[in-house]
Amino acid sequence: MNALFARQSSGTRPLRLDELASADVPFRTGHFLAYAPKDFHRIAYVDWGDLASERVVICVHGLSRQARDFDPLAYTLAKMGYRVVCPDLPGRGLSGWLRDPELYGLPQYAADMAALIAHLGLKGEIDWIGTSLGGLTGMVLASAQDTPIRRLVINDIGPFLPWAPIRHIGDRLRDAPRLHHNLASGESRLRIVLGAFGPLNDEQWRHLAKHSFFPDQNGGWRPHYDPAIGQAFRPGRVYSVSMWRDWDAITCPVLLLRGAQSELLLAETADEMMRRGPRIYRVEIPDCGHAPALLDPDQIRIITDWMGPAG
Template sequence: MLTHAHLDRTILTVEGARPFKWTARDGLSLSAHLWGNRSEGCYPVLCLPGLTRNSRDFYRLACRLHAAGHHVIAMDYRGRGLSGYADDPTTYNMAQEAQDIEDGLSALGIERYVVLGTSRGGLHGVGLAATQPDRVRAVILNDIGPELAHDHLKVISETIGRHMTASSWPQAAARLKAQQQKTFTAMTEQDWLDAAAQTYEETAEGVRLSYDPNLRHAVKDAVLPTPQAMWSFFDALKGKPHLLIRGANSPLLSEKTANAMQERHPEMDLHTVAFEGHAPLLWGTAVQERILRFLQTVNEETAAPASADKATPQ
């Protein structure tokens, strides 16, 4: 039981960010959070979360990037966070999410940008780089690559949509700790409660995971591409600045695969986060400074005229 930690409601409420809504082509309401405004010489940073995650995962990083002058957009996929739940769970797929992301960018008037994607969000980042190479200036991948541990993928698929509720915030934090403490080995009681604030939400029925449990049906029916196809997919990043962040204890992305990615893409930067698994939380000073240096390099290499985009909606 977590006895000395206190819920950080700034994470839960995404304090300091502006909410933004747009409508998917099937009428579903979709949501994002925005930090700051676009400025001359600085590309917007599009943050895309993992499979069951939401824009709160980027709260601390976005605050740091905003303080450094960056405009940050963190999106919730359909069925996650503050976005609406779909009547048809088969729409919880990569193709539909990609269309939703594109429609959100269009609604915001964003033409060129950097993608920071955690896990599934990284796959979307690679997809955007492949289909819109002139618009995606650079990509940051958070613990995702072309070869993934199938045993851990099986664990993920078997746990999605199960045990959705907790009796209290301390219980939610304790559950996360029980599930992940073997790979996140330096977390304090407060850290686990802060992680719960990113993952769970308060509802009339109590504390529950912040996604539609029907997401499990889409994951169960998903067909994984072959490793050869995945390597070819990741080649869309060749010649484009990209940074791979990997958890040192990641059960999904091995050190061997990360090194193979760098050998295949010599221009790829690699940053390993000690004491963390899948996916790194992006809370630490070292990883945030690494991301800031990468973004500075990207912005210095090519001017990013804010006048090319529309004004950011307020």
């Protein structure tokens, strides 16, 4: 591991998931209306820490995930003095679904996250932590002129995405059951399709399942996301993606996390990211593919040691 992370951590232990209801830092939920062509839709978020903190972190999840994935990390950062905001992208979690599924894509996600920053009234610089799709959204915003992003943490994604794992992700979305008889069945599905997240314990899997499925009005449990988010991955629409122009335009420091067995962020892509673009620190996460779950204390410590206290 890079010597940058060898120093002692802040001493703040990550939140045990069964302690969430009695967490000793402020914990709020909120929402606002964002705009897509011919459509206003709800964007929901979880807001941790002191509202008056001048150091704000926005954490954005992956393609089929949601804001509560970040609970232990958000808690830890809030204990360090940060305000941490974790949104649900449109079509996920408690956010609204888009009427036109063709709009599920980076332009809309970046616009919605810019609207979140405006809604929160954030006037200073922010830090951004993004897993997979959340990392791509952060790259788009960080590459823009006059960006408010001062530091960027990217979890297992890069400016080149090979078509084969993208196709696999699309197949998995389209093949996902629309309904489970009970939450245990949904959790069993997660353990299979999210196995690349790394070795998680039973409590962590229960936490993911609890926020990944909602009770259906007709009985059973349905996935939290709009199935239409998978339309962009239909056969004939999947191709390799290159975003090197965005990467080269980023000037803020970057912490890059890569699952050691990741098929989406290839080792050669990560090598190229270190040769060009912004100043970057890279850490390989063992026993993970795409993407490290960031629920493990050691993974959380990598991020908190790099970011340091909010003061």
